[in-house]
Amino acid sequence: MSTVSVVIPCYKYGHFLTDCVRSVLDEQEGPDVRVLIIDDASPDDSAETARKLAASDPRIEVRVHERNKGHIATYNEGLLEWADGDYVTLLSADDRLVPGALVRAAALLDAHPEAGFAYGRPLRFQHGGPLPKARTRGTGSVVYPGQWWLERRFREATGCITSPEVVVRTSLQREVGGYDPALPHAGDIEMWMRLASHADVGYVKGADQAFYRVHGGNMSTVDFGGQLDDLRQRLIAYESVLDKCAGRIPDAERLSAAVHTRLARFALRRAYRAYDRGRTDAVPVDELVAFARECLPGFAALPEYRALRLRQRVGAKAMPYLQPLVLSAVAERGREWLWWESWKRRGI
16 A cells, blocks of 8 residues: 655644645545644644644644744655655645545556656635535546656746645655755746656546645735746746756757747736736836846847837727737737636646
8 A cells, every 4th residue: 555645834824724634634545644734833823723633633743843944944844854655745734635636646656656746637716615526536647758748848938737736756756855945936846847857747637636725825826016026936947957957858958948938928928918908007017028138138039029019109008998909919818718728628
């Protein structure tokens, strides 16, 4: 029987803890599961809640920090110092697993020793609302070559994983090391790519693997003012992978050029869409253009930059009313719809 270590970091999320822990221990028949709750010096009753849970179930351990160490140090404490199962998963206290998720992931990793981690489709739900209906019957699995999966990440320059749906081979986690403190907001993207540079990647088909709770406190929530920071963090994450895994990534120069181009295009697209939506007062257009220039010296040749210049000539006040007459604006609305539909369906 496979063993799974589940690390649950918690900071002021005590009111979510019971639901999170029960999704791990009561809805995952099959693997031998142990849980570590690490409370990072929460000022509320999170530590008390964690201790009550541990008192009711011997499979639960609790660590309480006397001072706040931050989420990266807390993650690494659990993943590198405590986890000793065959597999390990990092589950935020505000998220929960879908019934049978650990069984499906462990079965994939048991059957494919070449796979370093397994993930599947997450379901987002709004805090306070009902859980969406989850698919719990898998239709098989697929294992992607790590280098192929890694190259796809560089070409898309965005993540396809939220985090709670991932189960990692513990031996590989220790080999690649922990989360990087220099990447407080994009450390997860960098981690999946580092893992993929060392091993293949498994994907659970058909079934949903985790519930991701959407609320005002999510670390991944990015408003207009945070869009630029998001892009900068992503750039640092990709450059970090190229630096740390240089010997494992063939044709690194080509991948570097691909991700720099993609991120420049993202920045310019966000800049010109600010004109379409009448949000130039909230979106840092000049800074986004400067970021694009930093990523790609020849950014001015990109079609997104030409689209931005057209909107600047039309003007911020008039552009929202003239969208139907601007071909690139109509095309962009179509691309956004296609992106959203494909995002809902894909796992890679």
